[in-house]
Amino acid sequence: xxxxxxxxxxxxxxxxxxxxxxxxxxxxxxxxxxxxxxxxxxxxxxxxxxxxxxxxxxxxxxxxxxxxxxxxxxxxxxxxxxxxxxxxxxxxxxxxxxxxxxxxxxxxxxxxxxxxxxxxxxxxxxx
Numbered sequence: 001x002x003x004x005x006x007x008x009x010x011x012x013x014x015x016x017x018x019x020x021x022x023x024x025x026x027x028x029x030x031x032x033x034x035x036x037x038x039x040x041x042x043x044x045x046x047x048x049x050x051x052x053x054x055x056x057x058x059x060x061x062x063x064x065x066x067x068x069x070x071x072x073x074x075x076x077x078x079x080x081x082x083x084x085x086x087x088x089x090x091x092x093x094x095x096x097x098x099x100x101x102x103x104x105x106x107x108x109x110x111x112x113x114x115x116x117x118x119x120x121x122x123x124x125x126x127x
Contacts, residue, residue, distance in 0.1 A: 030126045035112050037119045043110040045075050048127045055082050059092040061122040068114050068121045075107040
């Protein structure tokens with residue numbers, strides 16, 4: 001009886017995992033970031049998966065009313081980068097063009113800075 005109950009629970013869990021896994025859209029090239037200034041001011045690296053010549057940053061949580069300055073930089077070649085854009089609670093989505101042609105498959109990261117200490121921002125970065 002106990003074995004049957006465990007089997008049913010495992011089956012329900014497996015079905016739930018399959019349903020959740022198939023309903024979440026893939027967001028390759030778009031990653032979540034959690035930035036704190038000073039301290040952790042660089043996002044994880046991410047692969048470019050589109051042909052646009054710009055990056056996008058979207059702030060979803062701001063723990064202060066301040067501006068986070070952001071730029072996208074190519075890994076292993078910091079001469080290839082975008083212009084700096086500032087996001088804030090009232091202006092939370094920005095884009096900026098790269099200063100050179102970029103291609104799919106190249107790795108990028110987002111570097112940030114702020115004029116205030118203790119600024120914490122979460123959001124999404126698309127190289």
